[in-house]
Amino acid sequence: MSSVQTREVKRSARLQISRGMKTVLAGVIILYVASALLAPTSVSRVAQFGMLPFAACLAIVGLGQTLVIQQGGIDLSVAGAVSLTVVIVTWGPDRHDNRLIPAILAAFAAAIITGFINGLLITKTKLNSIVATLGVNALLYGFMMALSGGSPRRTTDRLAHITNDKIFGLPHSIYLGIICAIVVTILLKRTVFGRRFEAVGANPRAALATGLKVERYQVGGYVGAQILYCIAGVVLGGVISQPTAYQGDDYVLPSVAIVVLGGTSLLGGRGFPAASALAALFLKQLDMFVLSLGVPYGVRTLVISISLMAGIALYAVNWRSVRSKFSPKNKAGSELQPA
């Protein structure tokens, strides 16, 4: 009887909704209510169908960044990775549908190799993740330029169908975003591998002491991240009919921002992939909201920046210590201090 009770307690702990998820969910609900009241067109069908595929891409990239941040790193090769994938899957087939699958496979191969390079640079040579991934990012751009001359081609019809065709009225790209979020969440939260992965991120030394092969998990995080960036790149290549060579540039800072908004600590450890994915929706809807408000460009940028700062401050600021500093009790105490 008692053992059954213990099991139940453990299960409920696993199913517990994280603080990050609650915050982001509340943020999304408030944002949608504000959108409906202040800029109703931003929640219209056309606006949502225009925004959601991009939110899906950002969510998939954010899931990858979550894996890296869980290992205490930051991946700045997001830009190069997404851009390279977009170039490979559009420039490679060059309008020929029959060349699409080999191009996608090549993109995944490049992603896996890149993940290993990132991971090995960080684990074996002990390079700082920012330095290592920044260097790899430059390499990826160099490779992309050498390959295509910096000019992707138009999306092939088949790729456009793969990402834009609809099931139950929703484009495939949205389902892909949801599927990726579910798969990563299950992998992290429901498997032994995932629990160990989090343990390694939280405290690599302790994990090593328990006999875990720490470096494997760390390299795995970077490889997994690259695979997710690659999926996002394929989706982006399909969503945008005529992409540019630097399509990934817009994903670096937002990908870190949504991970932080989702509640994953930049110090590593527990990750909240579903919350990261939902934060991507928050960020993209915020874009759509300020666009629909019709305010000048400068004001748009300000509104987005302030919202992000407020969201990140929820985690970054130690509110308890702030409250205690301003509490009357403390003030009274400080007055009693000798001069």
Next chain:
Amino acid sequence: MVASVISVAALTIATSVVASSSSSAAGVPSWCGPKKITMGFTDGFGGNSWRLVTTAAVREEIKLCPSVTKLYYADGQGKTDKAISDIKGMVAKGVKALVVFPDAGEAMLPALRSAYKAGVVTIPYRVWAGGTAGKDYTMWVGSDFVNSGRQWGNWIKKNLPNGGNILRISGPAGNSQGADESKGLEEVLGTTGKYKFIGTAPFEPTGWDPGKTQEVLTAAIAKYPKIDVITSDFGPSMVSALDAAAKSGWKVPAIATSDGNVLSCFYNDNKATQPDFKLMTVSTQNDHSRLATQWAVALATGGKTPKAKIFPSNLFEDSVSGKPSPVSCRKDLPGDVYLSAQMSGDLQAKLKTN
């Protein structure tokens, strides 16, 4: 047949300016002087097919002039700091002539000035970088974007005489091209009182990025139930957004923009089902870089300078009048070729590396 008419028309338009100063004695154009030089060409952002064709046009020009022994190319990748260091790198390489696409505008002026002071013939083109010719750079080879705006305005006035709502989109916020086009549009339509400019003034910024264009357009489509005309200086970047909106039941309005095969094909695919969709394009001006190159080479090698200092804005397609060309797509070519360019669509399709 239509395609060949378009190709001939495009070639005529594109070569009218650049050929006027290209008369050659023994196959060498007059702008190519005797002095041997190396030359640099820097792009603020080189990552799309428009830039690919534009850069290839520079290479074609250089091939005509044996005095240019080497051409260096650098892509700023949309980063101002890289674009600045690219210019400094060109000076360090010892180029005698430098053509610059200063996408970042006035932020590029100090770098241009330092190249000019180092004795390099420095020709910024297309985007206004501020400063003064002869003091900060050798000369600026601009284009008449105000006239592009006027051409769009006149077409709108003719085809929507009862007025309407006009949405304007352009590249980065504050770019001089978009501002000039808006000036031209307002000059023609602003006084009539029938037309209303919707969205932020002077245009909705998109950075000429297809992803951002899609976000901006879908927001505008949702916000404004009645859009009668869209103007844009990079027509092809709108296609994915237009396509997505059309598929969700939106009626594509009249569009005045610059040409691109993907846009023409989108028009052809949709004209039967979209009665309000009329299309007018001005030439997308890939050959502007040829005129800038001719100026740079002529001044650095001692050749004869071209007559034109400004690259003109030329009408290209009109779905209503069919003049100077009807809208026609080349299904056999990629979407990202520009039939208004001097370089043939077939050759553009073969361009893959810089």
